[in-house]
């Protein structure tokens with residue numbers, strides 16, 4: 552949908568922001584998106600919660616050029632009627648000619664379809680979908696889910712459904728599809744910290760700048776402040792002084808120890824020193840997956856740490872090919888789970904599905920902002936499915 556005026560309204564509550572939007576843009580205004588934001592605070596802590604609503608006035612979409620089958624059928628039958636009224640010299644009607652013409656017309660339409668539609672298979676498949684699913688199919692394509700995956704999901708889903716006509720316009724089909732898509736998204740639930748004798752050791756690895764350190768800070772704060780667990784932080788990211796300082800600052804604010812390690816041996820010692828903790832979170836240096844030397848160094852660190860779990864952190868803003876490349880390269884260490892960050896910075900979430908369908912590691916967390924500790928959620932397959940089908944935004 553196109554919008555003539557598009558504006559952002561910020562207020563304490565959503566209804567207040569919507570009221571401002573209607574007042575400013577008129578009653579035709581529609582809400583394009585709504586998200587919770589935070590203003591002020593320090594390092595994301597103690598910020599004030601506000602709601603940001605984007606609204607606009609829709610402009611009627613240009614009518615799309617299409618094939619009018621009704622008009623074609625009318626023209627065809629009129630022509631047949633005229634022609635069948637003319638007797639042939641030998642007295643027979645021209646029925647065989649008509650059959651040929653019908654066939655020609657059919658061929659014309661088929662050729663027309665073939666040359667007009669951008670993706671023959673895609674659109675032919677699309678045209679066979681029940682009306683109630685077409686919008687949802689488009690939403691997944693808009694979300695940049697790979698076309699093959701979308702088609703696979705819809706065709707498998709339709710096989711599970713008894714009769715097409717039973718489904719038209721029913722909310723039930725939408726819920727069933729939602730459920731079906733959610734089953735394609737494996738999730739692990741949160742990090743489980745039991746009060747056993749050995750700590751849970753979790754390492755975050757991933758490409759540069761995806762949000763590993765921030766995610767660790769969020770988890771450290773949540774497990775310390777909300778779950779009341781003993782958390783220790785270890786950082787093996789000693790390439791940049793700022794990286795160590797970043798984690799130390801978070802550790803200081805939360806009130807937990809931060810160990811800095813320079814070798815794989817030191818990481819082992821640091822883990823052993825904190826055997827009385829409930830949870831040890833280990834930050835690693837963001838490294839280019841193209842740097843073989845650093846990748847083998849990472850491997851040595853992970854072997855030293857002997858983690859309970861290793862989470863590969865990926866950004867939802869990264870393009871699919873680069874995500875694929877990152878998973879392949881980081882697979883040199885044993886991976887257990889995916890974390891997807893920066894969902895607040897993109898409007899398309901298809902890559903999450905594309906990646907989990909291909910690599911099958913479950914999702915542990917998604918993050919949706921820079922604020923520590925609140926901008927993180929335990930990955931919820933139903934919520935992600937709702938996002939993929941255009942029913943939900945991921946901001947919190």
Ligand SMILES: Nc1nc2c(ncn2[C@@H]2O[C@H](COP(=O)(O)OP(=O)(O)OP(=O)(O)O)[C@@H](O)[C@H]2O)c(=O)[nH]1
Pocket residue numbers: 757758759760761762763764765766788794835836837838892893894895896918919920921926
């Ligand atoms: N919008 C948004 N920004 C985020 C999110 N998570 C992290 N960031 C920001 O991304 C930038 C990089 O975050 P870091 O946590 O330093 O990333 P990193 O993976 O540790 O980076 P390196 O250690 O350099 O590899 C910072 O500005 C963070 O505030 C998120 O969910 N949404």
Ligand SMILES: [Mg+2]
Pocket residue numbers: 763764765788794834835836837
């Ligand atoms: Mg970092």
